[in-house]
Amino acid sequence: SYEKIWLALGLGLILLLIGSVTYGAVGPGVAMVAADEPTVDPTALDEDERFADPRVEQVGENEYEAYVVAYQFGFEPDPIVVPANSTVTFMVTSRDVTHGFEVVGTNANTMVIPGEVSTLTVETSEPTEYGIICNEYCGAAHHGMEGKLEVV
Ligand code: CUA
Incomplete structure (x- = not known):
């Protein structure tokens, strides 16, 4: 019918x-999600071998990887200590909401999204100190979310 x-x-x-x-x-x-931004479970960072223990690791003669976790309201590790005259790849993820990762006074700047790993490679030269700030609004204490990068 x-x-x-x-x-x-x-x-x-x-x-x-x-x-x-x-x-x-x-x-x-x-x-x-680009190929260089592998995914990660933001609720299980403690079980992720990269982010359970945020740190800087030597991966080559003058090459380092920095595993960084952004959270409300800071960065881990803090300070991030890297050697001068080296290549450092930052791998940054978030444990809660979207943050920013900006090395003040440089062009190193990326968005940090829970569930994703943002990668950023820099060349360091002389020993110095940089501030790190969050440039994405992430809550009440966003303006105070800071870290430190020490090139030693
Ligand atoms: Cu984190 Cu703003």
Whole structure:
């Protein structure tokens, strides 16, 4: 009967809508995570070998990796201590909300999103000290969220 045909058409349309909504939500979300931004479970950082113990690790002759966790309202480790005349790759993630990671007075600057690892590589030269600030509004004490980078 016509009734059944209309019912079937209506159901098909609904399924089509659900399909397009799902596709729309998943498609761009997946594309936004770049290859150099591996994902991480923000609720299980204690079990992640990179972030359970935020630290600076030597990975080559003059190469270092700094595993940094941003949180309301600070950075870990603090200070971040790296050698002069070296290449340092920061891998930064968040334990709670979206933060920023900006090394004041340099072009080193990235957004820090829970569930993602932002990577940022810098070359250090002479021993000096930099401030690190959060430049994304992240809550009541956002303006006081600071850290320190020591090049030694
Ligand atoms: Cu963290 Cu603003």
